[in-house]
Amino acid sequence: MPKVKVPRKSTTVDMTAMCDVAFLLLTFFMLTSNFVAKEPIVVAIPSSVSEFKIPERDIATVLIDKDGKVFFGLDTQQDRKEVLDNVGKAYSIAFSEKELIEFSKIGSSGVPIEKMKAFLALKPEARDSKDAAIGIPADSLNNQFRVWMKTARQVNRNLRLAIKADSETPYKVIKSVMTTLQDINENRYNLITSLKEVSTK
Amino acid sequence: MAEMQVEDKGKKGKKPKQKKHATRVDLTPMVDLGFLLITFFMLTTSMLKPQTMEISVPSKDKVEEDEQNKVKASQAITVLIGKENKLYYYFGAQENGVDPELILTDYSSEGIRKMLVSKNAEVMNNVNQLKLDKANRKVSDEEYRQKLTDYKAAKSAPTIVIKAADESNYKNLVDVLDEMNICNIGRYAIVDITPYDLGLIDKKTPPAK
Numbered sequence: 001m002p003k004v005k006v007p008r009k010s011t012t013v014d015m016t017a018m019c020d021v022a023f024l025l026l027t028f029f030m031l032t033s034n035f036v037a038k039e040p041i042v043v044a045i046p047s048s049v050s051e052f053k054i055p056e057r058d059i060a061t062v063l064i065d066k067d068g069k070v071f072f073g074l075d076t077q078q079d080r081k082e083v084l085d086n087v088g089k090a091y092s093i094a095f096s097e098k099e100l101i102e103f104s105k106i107g108s109s110g111v112p113i114e115k116m117k118a119f120l121a122l123k124p125e126a127r128d129s130k131d132a133a134i135g136i137p138a139d140s141l142n143n144q145f146r147v148w149m150k151t152a153r154q155v156n157r158n159l160r161l162a163i164k165a166d167s168e169t170p171y172k173v174i175k176s177v178m179t180t181l182q183d184i185n186e187n188r189y190n191l192i193t194s195l196k197e198v199s200t201k
Numbered sequence: 202m203a204e205m206q207v208e209d210k211g212k213k214g215k216k217p218k219q220k221k222h223a224t225r226v227d228l229t230p231m232v233d234l235g236f237l238l239i240t241f242f243m244l245t246t247s248m249l250k251p252q253t254m255e256i257s258v259p260s261k262d263k264v265e266e267d268e269q270n271k272v273k274a275s276q277a278i279t280v281l282i283g284k285e286n287k288l289y290y291y292f293g294a295q296e297n298g299v300d301p302e303l304i305l306t307d308y309s310s311e312g313i314r315k316m317l318v319s320k321n322a323e324v325m326n327n328v329n330q331l332k333l334d335k336a337n338r339k340v341s342d343e344e345y346r347q348k349l350t351d352y353k354a355a356k357s358a359p360t361i362v363i364k365a366a367d368e369s370n371y372k373n374l375v376d377v378l379d380e381m382n383i384c385n386i387g388r389y390a391i392v393d394i395t396p397y398d399l400g401l402i403d404k405k406t407p408p409a410k
Contacts, residue, residue, distance in 0.1 A: 015228035022235030029239060033246030046375040049383055050254040064371075162253060167372035171282070171365045174374065175393070182258060190253035193375060 039073075040110055040133045041065040046167040047196035054190060058158045060149070061192075063108055064165035068173035069135025072148045073108025079156050080104040086151045087113060087144075095120075110135045113144055138177060146180050153186070161189035254378060258391065277360045278320065280313070280377060281394070283402050284368035288313055288377070291401070303405045308376050317384040320359045327352040328385045353387030361389035364398055 043065060063071035074080050081104045088095045091113045095103070099120045103109070110133055111119045119127065138145035152159055161181070165174060181189065281289040281303075288308060291301040306312040318325055331348055334340045340348070361381065365374055374391075381389050 012227075015232050019228045019232045019235060022232050022239060026235055026239050026242065029242035029246065033242055045251070046372040048252065048254050048375055048379040050252050050379070052253050052255060054251055054253045164251075165371045167370065167375075169371040170367065171369045171371065171374060172367040174371050175365070175367070178258065178391075187259065188255065188257045190255050191375060191378070192251045192253050195252050196379075 039063060039108055040071055040128070041069065043164055043166045044168070045164060045192055045194055048191075048193035049196055050193060051195065052190075054162060054192065055160060058156060058160055060152050060159050060161050061108060062145075062149075062161065062163045062165075062177065063110070064163065064169050064173060064177065065135075066166040066168040067135075068169065069110060069133065070138045070145050070173075070177065071108045071110035071133075072136055072145065072152075074152060074156075074159075077104040079152070079159075080106070082155045083148065083151050084116075086155065087147055088116075090147050090151065091144075093117070112137055113147075138180060140176075143180060145177070146184060149181065149186065150184050153184070161186055162192050163189055164192040254375070254382070256378065256391075277362050278317075279362045279364060279398070281398055281402060282363070282365040282369040282373045282377060284366055286369075286373060287402075288373070289402060289405065290316065300401060300404075303401045305405065308373075308380075313377075314380055314384060317359075317361075317380060317386065321384050321386055324352050324355055324358050324385050324387075327355075350387075353385060355387075358387060361386055363389060363391045364394040365391070366394050366399065366402070 041063060043063060057075065059075045061073040061075075063073065065071075074083060081100045084095060084100055084103045093113060093116070095117070099117065102120045103116075106127070109119075112134060115134070136145045136148060137143065163177070181187075277293065279291050279294075281291075283289060286308070288306050289303050290306060290313065291303045293301050306316065328349065331340065331345065331352065335345050363374075363377055
């Protein structure tokens with residue numbers, strides 16, 4: 001009896017469709033994504049039931065870590081440049097164009113203004129070290145944070161303020177930041193939190 | 202798609218027959234590359250935007266007018282945020298030299314929330330009804346917002362004064378503000394803690410042995 005001939009099938013699968021899908025997804029992710037901004041410190045934000053999303057543009061972020069160090073960040077490079085230039089002027093420190101461009105690449109910074117030049121001269125890798133994260137002085141004796149905030153408001157009138165503080169931050173620090181903001185008539189701001197489910201029953 | 206049929210038109214023998222090359226390309230490496238990039242983008246992006254809680258504080262000039270005194274002492278509930286995650290509240294204020302009773306509570310739903318919900322029952326009922334109506338599409342978005350503000354501003358609603366001690370932490374503050382949202386409280390203020398309030402807490406705390 002003759003055997004039934006099994007027709008030989010090629011084992012190669014057409015990858016075209018899969019390739020299409022992969023690149024479609026890739027395009028989707030590239031268009032919808034915004035990169036995780038690098039922050040100089042790790043902040044564990046508290047959770048709340050608030051469902052308001054933070055607006056996408058014109059945000060000034062005040063980062064406060066649990067030791068009470070204050071960092072200040074802006075979302076556009078143009079703003080960052082102008083703000084540093086103006087803050088420098090307020091403390092009669094002139095920053096070169098190169099330093100301004102270097103600064104505009106940093107998301108949020110926490111360096112006292114007198115150390116800013118040295119900080120910008122560092123290599124980008126060296127800036128991430130723990131020693132570089134000093135925090136902007138925000139006490140009543142030397143309130144550089146106030147100057148930063150005021151300058152930022154002058155540079156960009158539509159700026160919205162977001163406070164991102166660690167859950168463990170002592171209230172004392174928060175209070176001093178809030179008082180500073182109140183002093184310069186910044187009366188509306190957002191507290192950044194993560195979402196928590198809650199029942200009202 | 203990637204393969205194209207190269208048909209020879211069957212013209213006989215003038216040119217030497219060229220060998221037929223398959224134009225099919227192996228797309229596997231390209232797919233690999235595609236997925237590699239997808240993985241990269243998925244891991245580096247933040248799709249979730251963080252939530253925010255919007256607060257407005259009175260401007261400095263108003264504070265100087267002594268806003269705090271405008272709050273009717275009899276209607277106010279003072280919430281004190283103490284150290285070590287302790288939470289206290291009292292009703293009203295000191296009257297005729299008699300201290301209000303300070304009550305120790307906590308951040309759970311059985312603690313401060315229960316008290317706030319019971320004090321704010323009328324508004325809570327209204328708001329819940331409103332939310333139900335909205336879910337059933339009985340009210341428009343515009344109406345919903347309007348009514349929500351109206352309900353929250355009701356006369357019967359309590360006024361909460363939040364006072365945080367320096368030793369309390371940020372999470373405590375956010376938790377209390379959160380309770381204000383959950384319990385639909387429209388009128389609340391964050392005020393500096395006074396020595397009087399600290400004294401009340403001290404009296405309440407049993408002396409360490």
